[in-house]
Amino acid sequence: MEEQKYFFDTKEEEKIINFIQKLNLDKGKKGQKIKLLDFQKKILTELLCWKNMDGGSRRYREGFIFLPRKNGKSFLIACIFVYSLFCDEEYGAEYIIAANSREQAGHLYDTVKNMIETNPTLRKHCRIIDSRKKIVRKATNSFLQVLSSDASKADGFNGHIICLDETHEAKNDDLYSKLKTSMGTRTQPLMLTITTASNGQDEFNLEYRTYLYAQKVNSGEVDDPTFYSAIYQADDDCDLVDESQWYKSNPALGIFRNYDELKSLAYRAKAMPQEEAKFRRLYLNQHIILSTEQGINMNKWKLCGEKPFDMEMLKGRECYAGLDLASSKDFAAFVMVFHIDGEYFVVPHLFKPSADLVDAQNRDGFDYVTHSKAGHMHATEGDNISYRYIRQKINEFAREYVIKDIAFDRFGSAGIIADLQEQGLYVVDFGQGYRTMSPAIEKFYDVLFEGKLRHPNNPVLNWMAGNAKVTENAAGDLKWDKGKAGKKIDGIVAMTMALSMAIDDNYKLDLNKFSDSDALDKLGW
Missing domain, CATH: 3.40.50.300 (P-loop containing nucleotide triphosphate hydrolases)
Known part of the structure; x- marks a missing residue:
């Protein structure tokens, strides 16, 4: 035809x-x-x-x-x-x-x-x-x-x-x-x-x-x-030094695309694993994440979202929460983490002002409108983020779950934190610098790679996970970074704070079970 x-x-x-x-x-x-x-x-x-x-x-x-x-x-x-x-x-x-x-x-x-x-x-x-x-x-x-x-x-x-x-x-x-x-x-x-x-x-x-x-x-x-x-691209997971894959992805190889240079780069990448992603991306034309681009291993993250869980099973259970508030038109995030039978269940709630959805969608290249209609995020009424609405939702969650502590970033939080304290909720100041964030990120990496994290495959939180980068100081400490483009990672920040507290609670030692000397040994003293 x-x-x-x-x-x-x-x-x-x-x-x-x-x-x-x-x-x-x-x-x-x-x-x-x-x-x-x-x-x-x-x-x-x-x-x-x-x-x-x-x-x-x-x-x-x-x-x-x-x-x-x-x-x-x-x-x-x-x-x-x-x-x-x-x-x-x-x-x-x-x-x-x-x-x-x-x-x-x-x-x-x-x-x-x-x-x-x-x-x-x-x-x-x-x-x-x-x-x-x-x-x-x-x-x-x-x-x-x-x-x-x-x-x-x-x-x-x-x-x-x-x-x-x-x-x-x-x-x-x-x-x-x-x-x-x-x-x-x-x-x-x-x-x-x-x-x-x-x-x-x-x-x-x-x-x-x-x-x-x-x-x-x-x-x-x-x-x-x-x-x-x-x-023109090489096969996924091909051998780096398979010459047939070089030619498959580089049709000008050996003519005006220099063969010796590509060969040298391939063998260097084979010998130095840290060079592999760069070689695959730039020279084999494969969709690969460079180490400088990604703070979260998205393959591991996707695996942790493949097993759905019933929200009903979480009702009445203890959890920890992270609260990352926004400037007037930006994202706010409230994320709860439940520890159940060795796994950590993540429940995200993400907030953005409804009047800014279309403009923000054009700026950020992400379909906020569709995802708000689908219930993957909360669109609060008006031009600015509604702290009143967020406070009401947190109070609703507190009636459904046992929220032990809420970790918060002190930026822009003073008003709502005071209100939450008045309502009997416990709040914990959680700094966003290297000193506090580095151990929290390391804990997140541990449960992610062990497959102990369970998240609901929320597409907005998935997008934020893909946006997250890490920066490292001279001492090797880590903290989350939005990158130069200022991409949104609020849900990941809130999740990391909540997860850190949930993990710490799980590993607290009941000192009454040990003699004084045993307890000191457990604490490394």
């Missing part, structure tokens, strides 16, 4: 290859002509030469190019831009280059500019405006332009071919969404995203989300004949 809808234009294929191979390389020997490699020909011609039987327009409206470092992603896109700018018949076409920074997008622009400037024929048919990073083709009133990463400045465009570079680093999908919707009136638009792998932990990350969609299209789970992907 697909064959009847589309055809492969062999004349266009020949035209593309001949055109590009008359251009000069932007690196290497001056004046050296481009000689396309087989994988480059495949990507270029599959994207541009498959056409609709009805009208002859291009089949693909979106392309996802997934390649590891130093395999010429930007070069491929530059070829598409230059060919289309001079060979497409689209009048008033707009070619947009965007990335996470204007400087990053400028690298791709420079490659396009060099291809044009070093070809006298092309050079005389366009005007290059370097100050604006813009190239204008007079005959068709078309232009290529670098765009700021600021999505608010992306209005008013009508893209013909658009490329977003290194989407694994995108903070959210605002720019992608705005530019993609700008293409609605074009007959054969093409939205391109080029990238290496992200850590694969954030389902809202633009690269990972597109990667998962590509996999569904390729497997037939999703029927989208307008979506194209070229995915």
Whole structure:
């Protein structure tokens, strides 16, 4: 059926290859002509030469190019831009280059500019405006332009071919969404995203989300004949020094991707386990967490959420709680931890003002609205977090469970803590610095790796777990860190405080069971 809808234009294929191979390389020997490699020909011609039987327009409206470092992603896109700018018949076409920074997008622009400037024929048919990073083709009133990463400045465009570079680093999908919707009136638009792998932990990350969609299209789970992907990555858990996996993930290996360098890096990673994650991510293009990115082993965390538990079994039982309060528009978290038969059961309650959900969703790239409707978090009324509502909920919980102590971060807590004390609840000041947090985090790591933690697989708390990083001081002490992007970890902070107290309570020694000397021995004195 697909064959009847589309055809492969062999004349266009020949035209593309001949055109590009008359251009000069932007690196290497001056004046050296481009000689396309087989994988480059495949990507270029599959994207541009498959056409609709009805009208002859291009089949693909979106392309996802997934390649590891130093395999010429930007070069491929530059070829598409230059060919289309001079060979497409689209009048008033707009070619947009965007990335996470204007400087990053400028690298791709420079490659396009060099291809044009070093070809006298092309050079005389366009005007290059370097100050604006813009190239204008007079005959068709078309232009290529670098765009700021600021999505608010992306209005008013009508893209013909658009490329977003290194989407694994995108903070959210605002720019992608705005530019993609700008293409609605074009007959054969093409939205391109080029990238290496992200850590694969954030389902809202633009690269990972597109990667998962590509996999569904390729497997037939999703029927989208307008979506194209070229995915180059090694098999999961492959041997680091398996050369066949190097070639599978690096199609330019041994040609312009240096073989000896990659081999050296592979054997270094094999000999030094701390280098393995970096090698897999950057050079085998696998979705791997780097040690600098993740404070929580998400594989272990997911395993601890796989066994559901009935909340009814917790009613009337003793627990400890952690309270992490927020600035007026931020998250607040109240998390209870129950110790039952050697396991620690986590019950999170996460709060955010309802009036800020949409704006915060756009800022943070997380679907707060859907999760609040699903009951995974509390949306308190108004523009600011409602401490009154949080206090009421804690009082409700205190009637259902035996809350022995509530650990709190003193920041912004004075008012609500005084109210909770008046109502007969016990509260404990829990510092957030290295001295207090380091032993608490170490206890969390112990129960996590032993599989003794049980959490309800709450998607908001899971997201926060993925956001959490740790910083370490000179003495090797740890504390939680949101990272430079200031991602939300409030639920993890509250859980860590509660868990620490629950573990300490479990291991308290009943000194009456021992003689004085035995008791001192137990205490290490």
